[in-house]
Amino acid sequence: MEGEVKRFDSLRALRRTDKIAQSQKKRVHAVDEEVSTNSNAKGFHESSLLRFLKRRSLPQLLLAGGIVWLFFMLLILLNIVWSCESAVHSASGRCKKNSRVFIMLDTLGLLSKPVHRCPIPVLDDPNDITIPSQKQDDSLLRNLSYVKEDKAVKTDSNLVPLFGGYQSWKQREESFKLKPAMKVHCGFIQNGGAYMDAIDREYVKKCKYVVASGIFDGYDTPHQPSNISARSKNLFCFLMVVDEKTLSYIRKNGKLMEDSSGGRWVGVWRLILLRNPPYDEPRRNGKVPKILTHRLFPDAQYSIWIDGKMEVIVDPLLILERYLWRGEHKFAIAQHKHHRSIYEEADANKRRKRYARPLIDLHMKIYRYEGLEPWSKKKRTPSDVPEGAIIIREHTPLTNLFCCLWFNEVNLLTPRDQLSFGYVVYRLNGSFPFFMFPNCEYNSLFILHKHTREHSSKIEWVKSTDEFKGNGSAMKESRGGLGLWTPYPADLDLVELPSA
Secondary structure (H helix, E strand, O other), X not given: OHHHHHHHHHHHHHHXXXXXXXXXXXXXXXXXXXXXXXXXXXXXXXXXXXXXXHHOOHHHHHHHHHHHHHHHHHHHHHHHHHHHHOOOOOOOHHHOOOOHHHHHHHHOOOOOOOOOOOOOOXXXXXXXXXXXXXXXXXXXXXXXXXXXXXXXXXXXXXOOOOOOOOOOHHHHHHHOOOOOEEEEOOOOOOOOOOEEOHHHHHHHOOOOEEEEEEEOOOOOOOOOOOXXXXXXXXXXXXXXXXXXXHHHHHHHOOOOEEOOOOOEEEOOEEEEEEEOOOOOOHHHHOHHHHHOHHHHOOOOOEEEEEOXXXXXXXXXXXXXXXXXXXXXXXXXXXXXXXXXXXXHHHHHHHHOOOOOHHHHHHHHHHHHHOOOOOOOOOOOXXXXXXXXXXXEEEOOHHHHHHHHHHHHHHHHOOOOOHHHHHHHHHHOOOOOOOEEEOHHHHOOOEEEOOOOOOOOOHHHHOOOXXXXXXXXXXXXXXOOOHHHOOOOOOOOOOOOOOOO
């Protein structure tokens, strides 16, 4: 009996072992099936991907990859722009003004620039202003006359008359020596271009107080001044100098009006057509009414120049009182916001492709050779670099001489007038007093509008003088900047420019 019980227990244990083995076998089989299924699925997906890639050509794949790459680059660029705009991150190394990243983003126009404005201490009412009587200029200069015919053209039949003339380096040097009576080059050489219609010449004879502006090559449209008093409207002539291309553009846009005598008007602006512009470059043409206002409008006693893309928002009578009469100044211009040294301004011009880099360097080497030091606090002036978009002046012999000398530099070298202003001040050696007012006031005088289109010429992209050789010689200006191609009476190769 006892033996049968033991045999029964043994059989039951054996059956239990068989069940466990069978259960484990089923689990292993299930796992194998799952692995097999996953393997088949993976193989299916891999084969599907291969078939997809085979159906796509290499250019399509490259295009898709390029789009993905551009998307990620855009995200990175947006992050950089955001960080440079953010007040929290703007102090980081990559966002400093001298960093390559900041310069690149600023050149591309991707960084917004906060307007630097402050209140202008003008009087409340233009009607309360007493216009002072003109006093005799107390400078050494008493009589200023202008070269009208070029002797070089008379002696060389191969030369054509140029608006600025063929001023030699010796004549240029003599023009900086102040004397009681002087005769200097000052544009408007006979048969050199820049002619006004008879009707306009007659009209401007009555203009004693002038707000002047200019647009060339259709880059802007006239903007009507704001906040102008009835007294100023009666006192001032608002004269907009244009070329024929700009006049045609204004006429097509339906803004041009003509009076009974044939005068052309856009709002308060009387358009003054300048026929046969004297230069190849529109920017250089714009310097004629800007700097030589006294030559275009010889009967004017006072003038306020404002660039064509700007809208004056302060009464011009208040401007004259604030910047000239209150401090008994004859010439007023704003200080540049960022730069005080012309060498810093020159580097900025090269970065922003404002003119050919090697020609800007040559321009600066001439000034450095002739003794112009970088600006420092030791100098008498607050800066060597102005904001030239607004110029306020009384037309005295000394002011007119300064403008002639300033223009001659623009005519002879590069058209970047901000690079020449401080040099002419330096050459007159303290004989030309002027008022350089804070930049924040300058920004409060106007509203800045965008150009109708941006100006660009091939010469602005030149990086080496070798690019002017062969077919590149066509990029040279034929009627301006001749000093850049005329041998200078000294070796400039050894001149080292100051670091910015």
